[in-house]
Structures are given as C-alpha cells and as structure tokens.
Amino acid sequence: MFPHTTADILNVLDSCAGRYSFPMLDNGYICLAAARLGLFRSETDWAITTEVFGFSPRTGVPDLCIGSFASSLINRKEPHDYFSPEAHKAYLERQPNDETLFINHIEDGDWMDDEGVPRIAANVRLRRTPVLPPEITDYKRYGIELENPGSPQVFEFCRWLAATQREAVLATEAEQRHHLPDSLTKIMQLDEWHHPDLVAGELPSETETFRQLAEVLVTGDLSRYKPNEMPNTHWSNWPDGGTL
Numbered sequence: 128m129f130p131h132t133t134a135d136i137l138n139v140l141d142s143c144a145g146r147y148s149f150p151m152l153d154n155g156y157i158c159l160a161a162a163r164l165g166l167f168r169s170e171t172d173w174a175i176t177t178e179v180f181g182f183s184p185r186t187g188v189p190d191l192c193i194g195s196f197a198s199s200l201i202n203r204k205e206p207h208d209y210f211s212p213e214a215h216k217a218y219l220e221r222q223p224n225d226e227t228l229f230i231n232h233i234e235d236g237d238w239m240d241d242e243g244v245p246r247i248a249a250n251v252r253l254r255r256t257p258v259l260p261p262e263i264t265d266y267k268r269y270g271i272e273l274e275n276p277g278s279p280q281v282f283e284f285c286r287w288l289a290a291t292q293r294e295a296v297l298a299t300e301a302e303q304r305h306h307l308p309d310s311l312t313k314i315m316q317l318d319e320w321h322h323p324d325l326v327a328g329e330l331p332s333e334t335e336t337f338r339q340l341a342e343v344l345v346t347g348d349l350s351r352y353k354p355n356e357m358p359n360t361h362w363s364n365w366p367d368g369g370t371l
Contacts, residue, residue: 131198134342139224140175140331140341143196144323146218148225150194151182151325152360157181158369159362160189161289162286163297163318166344167304167311172198173344174307180289180296181362182282184245188237189285191230193298195306201224202306207281226306231278231300238281245281253288253295261287270363280302283368293318314350315340321356 143149152159174197178195179344182189183342203226209215234252239245261284266273269290270355279287288296304311321336323329331337335356342351362368 129347130171130315131345132317133338133345136173136175136341137332137337137346139198143225144325144330146223148191148194148222148227149325149331150322152322153178153324153326153365153367154368154369155371156185157183157230158285159365160282160285161293161296161362162322164320164364165313165317165348166304166315166345167197167307168314168344169308169310169312171252172308172311174198175340175344176298176303177306178298178303180285182245182283182285183368184289187245189233189238189281191232191296191298192229193228193302193304193305195228196224197225197307197311198224199308200224200311202308203306226248227300228302228305230302232296247279247281248286253292256295257287259283259290261291278353281337282325289362293320312348315343315352319358321354321358321362 142147152162153193158181159180165176165180167176174195177192178321180191204210204215204218206215209218232254236249247260251260263277263279265285266279266287269287271286273279273283321334323331323334336354339352339354343349
C-alpha cells in the first residue's frame, strides 16, 4: 500500500503555499512567461515539480524557477551553506518537503539601461544558442501587445521566447529531477492546468485540479485526473504579475 494519502500531499502543498514557496503565478515581482508541472511517483514516494519562466524587474534578468514538492528530496543545502548549524537545522525544519532551483539559462548583455529601465539585451544566447530578437510584428502574432509600441520590453521578449522556443526556456529532464530521488518515475506532465489564486487566499487543496493530482500520485491511476476547471496558467490570465 502506498504510504501517503491525498490529505498528506495536499497538506504539504497548502503548507508551502502558506510559506509562499508554492508558485504564485501573479507574483508581483515576476512577469510570467511560461509554466509547466510534472508528477513523479514510486512505490513509496511522490513528487510534484513546477516550472515558472519569467522576468523580474527587481533582479533584472530572466530566469527559470523550478519548485520541487515531495515526500523525499535530495541535493539539499549543506551545513556549510549556512552561518551556523542551527540555521541549517532551521532550514530543514522549515522546508522538509520543498526545494527551489533557479536556472539562469539566458546569457545576458545588459538587461537594463543607464537609468535602470529594462530592455532587450544585445547578443542574447538561450542555452548557448544565439537568439535574434523578433520583428515588432511577430509579437502580435503570439498575442503579445507591446506596452510601448516599437520598443519591446524584456518581459515581452520572454513571452515571445516562451511561445517560439518553449522547450528551451523550460527545464531539461535533469533540471526537473535535480532534487528528486532516482527511484521516482515521471507519470504526468502538464503544460496547462488550473492553478490556485494564492493572492486571493485560495489554497491548492481548494482546487479540483490539485485534489485530483493528489489522487493520481497516491493511486498511480492517470484517469483520476479529469478536471472540469478551466486551465489558467497562460500569462494572460495573471495581469498583476511583475507590477510591484
């Protein structure tokens, strides 16, 4: 018998949401460009990975954030990463079931001008491959309405990248599995789903989608996932992201 219940899984996700480690797609500090979710399972353990690619005006660079939520994790931070053993212990107690990995896979030139205004860097390279900025008309083709016509911003460029080179902006298999035990097998991957509105106080357990995903993880039965909730993970559904 699988040693974890749906309630166990949902409690972990709700706890992470309460500590702001579960993805908030309308995060005021991140302009969302793309998202993806993966489910992993073995006979004894479970894991959910989330991928959020976007641009933070505060950090000034695009990046990919991979969240791992699991019954067992590897590659945790070590004691030498903290100023004291007590601090490391507190980290493990605070985050027993979640870990985060940031990937800076877009080599930049200068993403900000002299006045700190975001701009598309020259000579952009995505995973070491040069990327030519699109023509202005290409943005509208993918539903991206430029805030300043004729002058694309970094977050708009990221959304174009996500539309045209989605696999490259999201995680590789190794990156997805960085914090997961080798015993886990990927059983599902979703490019769209219904994500809870954390800003409004909605928890993962309050969505049909995550209750069903928890059932899939407990039973291994993919047919348990048949949501009626409409997918909302496209960036256009979260207009407040990156506005702080």
